Amino acid sequence: MSTMLSSVVLRLRFLLFDVDGVLTDGRLYYLGDEIAVAFDTRDGVAVKRARDAGLGVGLLSSRRESPAVARRAADLGFDEVLLGRRDKAAAFADLLERRGLEASEVAYVGDDLVDLPVLRAAGLSVAPADAVQEVRDNVDLVLDAPGGRGVARELVDLIVEALGPVS
Numbered sequence: 001m002s003t004m005l006s007s008v009v010l011r012l013r014f015l016l017f018d019v020d021g022v023l024t025d026g027r028l029y030y031l032g033d034e035i036a037v038a039f040d041t042r043d044g045v046a047v048k049r050a051r052d053a054g055l056g057v058g059l060l061s062s063r064r065e066s067p068a069v070a071r072r073a074a075d076l077g078f079d080e081v082l083l084g085r086r087d088k089a090a091a092f093a094d095l096l097e098r099r100g101l102e103a104s105e106v107a108y109v110g111d112d113l114v115d116l117p118v119l120r121a122a123g124l125s126v127a128p129a130d131a132v133q134e135v136r137d138n139v140d141l142v143l144d145a146p147g148g149r150g151v152a153r154e155l156v157d158l159i160v161e162a163l164g165p166v167s
Contacts, residue, residue, distance in 0.1 A: 043151065
């Protein structure tokens with residue numbers, strides 16, 4: 001991680017993730033009336049590592065309420081679960097106010113055009129390897145992992161390494 005990114009990481013207090021295309025590969029599986037998505041178990045470990053490092057973790061998705069996403073978020077103990085939020089910039093501003101955070105203290109991971117307002121505002125903007133080109137061109141960090149394949153784990157590992165040993 002570059003020196004500039006290392007200094008940004010030291011200010012972080014919260015990690016915020018889009019869901020579709022970040023924590024999932026963006027595909028939806030229609031099973032009758034149910035919609036299923038697949039999550040990478042490595043990202044579950046990442047949530048625990050982030051919390052152990054003193055960071056809050058949350059989800060911000062414009063997709064409508066999803067029982068599968070809500071269950072995964074509950075299973076992992078996310079601090080914030082913001083689903084069905086079409087105006088992500090407004091949802092981000094609400095999160096900052098509620099949590100007493102500055103935008104510079106938040107890392108946001110997004111993959112598509114709807115994420116750009118939050119990516120531009122966040123202290124650390126991150127995209128998976130397969131994010132749309134305009135997003136990849138406008139973030140601080142493009143990860144090696146594609147969406148749904150350990151994006152959170154890769155980011156958290158980089159952050160924890162930059163933060164050094166937790167005492």
